[in-house]
Amino acid sequence: MIRLGLIQMESQDTIEKALEHIEKFASIARKINCSALCFPECVLTGYDPDRASQKAISVRHPSLGKLASMAIQTRVDLLVGFMEKSEDRYFLTHGVFRADGAREFYRKTHLGQKEKQIFSPGSELKVFPLSCGLQAGLQLCVETHFPEISQTLSLRGAEVIFSPHAIPMPIEKRMSVWKKILPARGYDNRVYIASCNMWDEKRFGGGCLVCDPNGEVIAEFCENRSALLSFAIDEDALRLFRTDSASLLHRYYPRDRRPEIYFDSERKEIR
Numbered sequence: 001m002i003r004l005g006l007i008q009m010e011s012q013d014t015i016e017k018a019l020e021h022i023e024k025f026a027s028i029a030r031k032i033n034c035s036a037l038c039f040p041e042c043v044l045t046g047y048d049p050d051r052a053s054q055k056a057i058s059v060r061h062p063s064l065g066k067l068a069s070m071a072i073q074t075r076v077d078l079l080v081g082f083m084e085k086s087e088d089r090y091f092l093t094h095g096v097f098r099a100d101g102a103r104e105f106y107r108k109t110h111l112g113q114k115e116k117q118i119f120s121p122g123s124e125l126k127v128f129p130l131s132c133g134l135q136a137g138l139q140l141c142v143e144t145h146f147p148e149i150s151q152t153l154s155l156r157g158a159e160v161i162f163s164p165h166a167i168p169m170p171i172e173k174r175m176s177v178w179k180k181i182l183p184a185r186g187y188d189n190r191v192y193i194a195s196c197n198m199w200d201e202k203r204f205g206g207g208c209l210v211c212d213p214n215g216e217v218i219a220e221f222c223e224n225r226s227a228l229l230s231f232a233i234d235e236d237a238l239r240l241f242r243t244d245s246a247s248l249l250h251r252y253y254p255r256d257r258r259p260e261i262y263f264d265s266e267r268k269e270i271r
Contacts, residue, residue, distance in 0.1 A: 001232045002132045004160065005034040006196040006208040009226045011046045011166075015063045018044050022067070025228050026074040034230050035132035036077035038162040040198040041140050042092065044082040047166035047198060049118045056085035059105060064095060071097040077131050079138070081164055089120045094138050094164060099131040106138045110146055125149060127156045134233065137161040137191075144181060144195065147188070154189035155254050159238055161185070165197040171205040171222050178209045179217065187215030190241040190252050192233055199226060213241055 007025050012018040022039065029037050041047060044063060045055045057063065064082075071078045077098045084093040084107070092108035092115065107122025108115075128136050137153030137160075139146075144163045153161055163182075167174065178195055186193040190213040199206030201224070208221040208229040219231040240250040 002235055003034050003230055003232050005029050005037045005228050005230045006194055007037055007039045007228055008196055008199045008206045008208050009043055010200045011198055019066055023070055026070055026076050028228055029076045030074045032230055036130050038079040038164055040196055041081040041164045041166035042083055044080050052083050052090045052118050056083040056090050058085055067097045068103055071099050072101050075099045079162055090118060092119055096128045104128050108140045110143045112142045125152050127158045135159050139163050141165045141167055150185040150189050151254055154191050158191055160192040163195040168203045169205045171207045174205050174207045175222050182211045183215035186211040186213055188253055
């Protein structure tokens, strides 16, 4: 079994305070043998599109070096989101800081309606190796509503897809939406889907939910407080879905896709 974790956490006033909370959770994760922790979207800088010009940071910001050091010291991979500034453009970015010191970044590719007015979309769906040996993908908030993202990540080898959110929705409504879409994303693509949301008492509703490759909810948290939700991945069972001789019970559906018929007569993708 491999143990991973999700964080439901308050947005902080400063990056320094956010780092303090991230370090606290990383230390707890180490004690309970979590190999990786995923934090909510933009947890480092806060999710504040209207103030992106003041709060966004570059990938060379010192705080990211501190996260990298934190991952090395605790031996826990940290998946942390922030508003990124790159020259004259802004992105919604999630960093992967591995225990071996490596850093990788995913820029949100599918933006919300208001986000499109401020942020630029990323151009690549990435799969990242975690220190525990698992392959992981990221889809941020609204991206969970695009089935093609989950399928693409699965086809590229993702075994767990993290879906960090920063959405101001009551927790009961958020969990209701997740329980409609996350089991389908997990079952159809034979991956674990793990979602977490920002939380506070005024704006963000919080929530954490994990579904397995059979579409079953295996862990959830919906209380009004900051928390770490850990969950276990059965690596041996997960790999059954990728074997050529898998039984009907472990059928890997994306393998049987017929992309040649998903286009019109001129070989253009149907829009």
